[in-house]
Amino acid sequence: MTGHPVTRALADAGVVLAKDLRLEWRTRTALTQVGPFVLAVLVLFGFALDADRPTLERATSGLFWVIVLFAAMLLIGRSSTIERDPGVSDALRLSGLSPAGIFLGKVAALACQLLVVEIVVGLGAVVLYNITFVGWSVILVTSLAATVAISAVGALYGPIAGGARTREALLAVLVLPTLAPVLLGVTRAWEIAAGRGVGDAWAWAAMLGVSATIYLAVGTAVWGPLLSEL
Amino acid sequence: MPVDPVVELRGAVCVTGGFPTLAGVDLAVTAGEVCFVSGDNGAGKTSLLRLLAGLTPLASGAGTVLGVDLSTDRRTLRPMVGLLGHGTGMYDELSVLENLRFFASASRLPLDGLDAALDLVALPARVRVLPMVSLSAGQRRRAALAGLVLRRPRLWLLDEPHTGIDGSGRLLVDRLITGAAAAGATVVFASHETERAAAIATRQVEMAGGTVSGPQ
Numbered sequence A: 001m002t003g004h005p006v007t008r009a010l011a012d013a014g015v016v017l018a019k020d021l022r023l024e025w026r027t028r029t030a031l032t033q034v035g036p037f038v039l040a041v042l043v044l045f046g047f048a049l050d051a052d053r054p055t056l057e058r059a060t061s062g063l064f065w066v067i068v069l070f071a072a073m074l075l076i077g078r079s080s081t082i083e084r085d086p087g088v089s090d091a092l093r094l095s096g097l098s099p100a101g102i103f104l105g106k107v108a109a110l111a112c113q114l115l116v117v118e119i120v121v122g123l124g125a126v127v128l129y130n131i132t133f134v135g136w137s138v139i140l141v142t143s144l145a146a147t148v149a150i151s152a153v154g155a156l157y158g159p160i161a162g163g164a165r166t167r168e169a170l171l172a173v174l175v176l177p178t179l180a181p182v183l184l185g186v187t188r189a190w191e192i193a194a195g196r197g198v199g200d201a202w203a204w205a206a207m208l209g210v211s212a213t214i215y216l217a218v219g220t221a222v223w224g225p226l227l228s229e230l
Numbered sequence B: 001m002p003v004d005p006v007v008e009l010r011g012a013v014c015v016t017g018g019f020p021t022l023a024g025v026d027l028a029v030t031a032g033e034v035c036f037v038s039g040d041n042g043a044g045k046t047s048l049l050r051l052l053a054g055l056t057p058l059a060s061g062a063g064t065v066l067g068v069d070l071s072t073d074r075r076t077l078r079p080m081v082g083l084l085g086h087g088t089g090m091y092d093e094l095s096v097l098e099n100l101r102f103f104a105s106a107s108r109l110p111l112d113g114l115d116a117a118l119d120l121v122a123l124p125a126r127v128r129v130l131p132m133v134s135l136s137a138g139q140r141r142r143a144a145l146a147g148l149v150l151r152r153p154r155l156w157l158l159d160e161p162h163t164g165i166d167g168s169g170r171l172l173v174d175r176l177i178t179g180a181a182a183a184g185a186t187v188v189f190a191s192h193e194t195e196r197a198a199a200i201a202t203r204q205v206e207m208a209g210g211t212v213s214g215p216q
Helices: A005-027 A029-049 A053-081 A086-094 A099-129 A136-162 A167-193 A201-229 B045-052 B074-080 B096-106 B111-120 B137-151 B167-182 B194-200
Strands: B005-016 B019-030 B034-039 B060-065 B081-084 B155-159 B186-190 B203-208 B211-213
Touching (some): A005 A099, A005 B096, A099 A136, A099 A201, A136 A167, A136 A201, A167 A201, B005 B045, B019 B045, B034 B045, B034 B194, B045 B081, B045 B155, B074 B081, B081 B137, B096 B111, B096 B137, B167 B186, B167 B194
Parallel strands (some): B034 B186, B034 B203
Antiparallel strands (some): B203 B211
């Protein structure tokens, strides 16, 4: 093993990212499972709240991120099953990829897929709800931070829950409480940016950035021992 | 002059799910040996190979593989060994070439050796671009062997390598094993095909009940 650990981890992350995205492209799991789910929820919420336009507008940021979170659960579940085959798991452990690199690659792959989901949900909200997004700088920064945070938590908890018989329920129990602050922060920031809340949107953005950094750091640190035990 | 063993286990115990899969193994394998591990189902052959690959921890006892202490640093050992398990160790949705490219990149191996490795295992070109899930059991086995050849490990660990392949495939496995040893690698393999395995091995050990009997 040569090279600086950080350089090596980033290179390894690139290898894992490319592999996970290639697998997703080959299987179209996000497209066939997550896509219909997202569109169905968007339409259902539209039917449920359409008569009350002011409520729909006020609830859009919360609805957006709840849909993204539930879609993330599906993607996290899929990501954690990629290496569930014992032979594949062994091959990955024998490959020499750094644990930090594997973790960061998984995070990056999840984040890429989540960004696509967010674009679809955003377009859906614009088309179905006639919503206009305002405060684009806040939206972009907070979305990125929230996406990284969700992906880091998912990449860490996914394999833990993956070994359990009740993995879908366990995943929700592990992930959702951990991401509650992220959900709170990003929805508050969006509401403030849209003029529907009070406070400093950038303070919420900073909180999201710190959360994402902490989740990334913790995941990078514990992934090695976790991989050895899985 | 005594030769340092590539594998040295003293009283090695491994526990899986509360059950001792290895119950005090003493074994030494020197460089260049082709060590055939025989034994009934459940004797601990797979557990031994996984221990030597650094995939399972030592519960007690001592062991070094390729100079690496199994008690303290299994992760360093892993890139130095090649393990052919019961499965292919490859992603079903990716093609043979995509799998080999991924694992070669992961192991920082040059990618220009892929075709040579696949030629060595006689995997036809039209098959190399198909997803692993589309391949026959024998083709999947050959793909896995190509991955092992590409890796050029110092220690080859093969778990029933003759299983699931045809006659020409079995001859290929024999050639790969003897070729690896001739090139300076050490081979430890488990097999139920006693006569075939004994013909290519330089040494045989018998496992039963998680321990090694016979020459250690």
